[in-house]
Amino acid sequence: MIAEVIVDVPAKQTDRPFDYVIPQSLETVIQIGMRVVVPFGPRKIQGFVIGIKPHSTLNKLKEIIEPLDLTPVLSESLISLGNWLSEETLSYRISAYQAMLPAALKAKYQKKLLVPKENKPLLPQTLQSLFANQESIMWEEAKETGYLSLLQQEVTKGHIQIIYEVKDKIKKKKRLAIRSALSIEDLKTYQSTLTQRAQKQHDVINYFIEHNDWIFLTDLTATLQISNAVVKELVKKEVLEESEREIYRDPYANRYFKRTEPLQLTNEQQEAIDPIHDRIAKSMHEVFLLYGVTGSGKTEVYLQSIQKVLERGQEAICLVPEIALTPQMVHRFKGRFGNQVAVMHSGLSAGEKYDEWRKVQRGEVKVVVGARSAVFAPFENLGLIIIDEEHETSYKQEENPKYHSKDVAIKRGKQGSFPIILGSATPSLESFARAKKGVYTLLSLPKRMNNQDLPHVDIVDMREELRSGNRSMFSSSLLEKLQVRIERKQQTVLFLNKRGYSSFVMCRDCGYVVNCPNCDISLTYHRHQQQMKCHYCGFEDHVPTVCPECQSDHIRYFGTGTQKVEEELHKVLPEARVIRMDVDTTSKKGSHERLLNEFQKGHADILLGTQMIAKGLDFPNITLVGVLSADTMLHLPDFRSSEKTFQLLTQVSGRAGRHQLPGEVVIQTYSPEHYSIQLAAEQNYDQFYEREMMIRKGLKYSPFYFITLITVSHEQLMKALDVTEKITTFLTSRLTKSAVCLGPVASPIPRINNRYRYQCLIKYKREPELNQSLKQILDQYQQEVTSTSLKISVDVNPFILM
DNA sequence: AGCACGCCGACT
């Protein structure tokens, strides 16, 4: 039999199946969807079997070397989903497949030089020492020795072999388990032969007389207070037997989740859930947009919809934006569905992710709660996919394949004939527009569950503060309110919007800004390491003490980091206990959750943080939310910046007063008159929607037009510009009259890592030929992409236009 | 992506 294999070589020319003979011995083993090792040129690489057929049109085929899996890692439905994905996003099939699987399943390759024992004496003296203690050395090591040409000569002579290895990254976690190898009768007989001195052995035998089952060695030694030696001795005597048992790394082991029961739904919730339950019961595909204000009880709707799906023997996926809200979300899901839940998010180690994925694959769980890529969870009988906070940008992957989870979910929903729920308090304009058009079904939860009023919002004009002599980052109004909370022992969340506004170093005399030498972007000041770093290419430099331009020593860092805010807070409110949450304090595993726990327990008065605290916080004692600088992302070169500002402010404001105590919100801004800030303060989504839609219509942006962004980069500015120009011309000729093709324009970041970047932006209503044209472009420049440093990136429906 | 094959400049 012949296997069709997609090989792990992400390139245009290899983006097609290659045929391999399945050796006789593997005929019953190899199945569609398995990973295999295949010879490819002189190398050995990994590939996915995507088809098995009796004959091939080619005659001299190579054989599959070995399978990497016992059972397929991709089902046929996932393979076809992968094919669709690569088609939609114009990415390689291998990239699409890999994106659907945990990273642990991606192979690692090793190249080695091997000298068979008998050849050792044949090597020249200089090389002998290299192989004195070992048969083989790594290629990388060999390169460092500087004897590469000498080594290559020996390779041609046949004294040294080059071998390629495919290393499976997976390490299944294993522990040693022990059980009795004898019957209870025989155990007793054996026990009677033991001498008086062998008390420990006696105990062990006793244990196994009582428990006729496997036990982990570590548990056994702990319970009986004995050493490994005692057990090993009995294993050697064949009284006991041992076996490696695979165990899951359970990131939520030893954690107790209080079991919860379905809550009584409000009338509104009931009205929202009825149509969902109806489609689940009828196995009908439909996309619901669940538009519910913060605190309106969307999660309970999710939980009870999942409940319904489980009752029908189906499975469900619930996507959540990122680690940010998972601790609380996980609690609610594990509380309701116990160990039927697997969790997949970026906070887990590769091994943990792999184990969670395997629980799904083996059918040991029925529900997955996870971030973007969890939409590919390998369920075979899905009944529902929920996307919570559907407007979140983290659902869009910025690397190839540049997919959006929402599109994947809807595709799976159509294929499997089941409903999709998109939930948000601030739906993306795209989704809301579709709901209004009737493409999605709108379900509204306009009231908070406890009928608690939305918090009162105060907009503070920071220019005014400045004029009245307050140069600190806290307005007098915010400071006053902070003091009141501390007196009343209530809690405050302070939110620092840092997106697109990192701390940079500028000379106060001449205005010189420290830029990256490789990228056209300012370097970011990293306080704890006392260094300047580039977020795009990784360049690092010392912090300058004098201005390189004018030699002035008035060179300072600008921008407000959380650390700086913390310091300031300490000065003005020395008695306040502050917990700071940002990339620095949460980088360690589990620290995110730990900090939140501490705050929840009341160990601090103020929680200070960035984006990551904007979502999911739901603590009863929070009565004040302060946004230190609301407009930092308002001025980004992005047509969605107003929408994002509105969503973020609404989201943050929703953190206050979710329970009995009423909440208050202070928004500090330099542009208080801006509609997205004004309307966020009123929590007026509908008016924001109307207003923003007008603007989008005028500018021909989404949701009125689809957008595709092509970014061309090259070491030479002229080359990048030239290619972009040609692409733009070509596309313009291929597009219909209703489409707009803008370009070539320099990218908002015109240079990254010494590569110049130009782009072409296409806005269109309906272009059935566009995909074909884009493919043609990629084909056209294929040679230049492989031979020169030209790169062409296509992003269909981009989220950020960088 | 790698890697081999193949054609032109500076070296023993």
Next chain:
DNA sequence: GTCGGCGTGCTC
């Protein structure tokens, strides 16, 4: 005359 530079094209 050879070693080694990297342009071109292939990998079942």
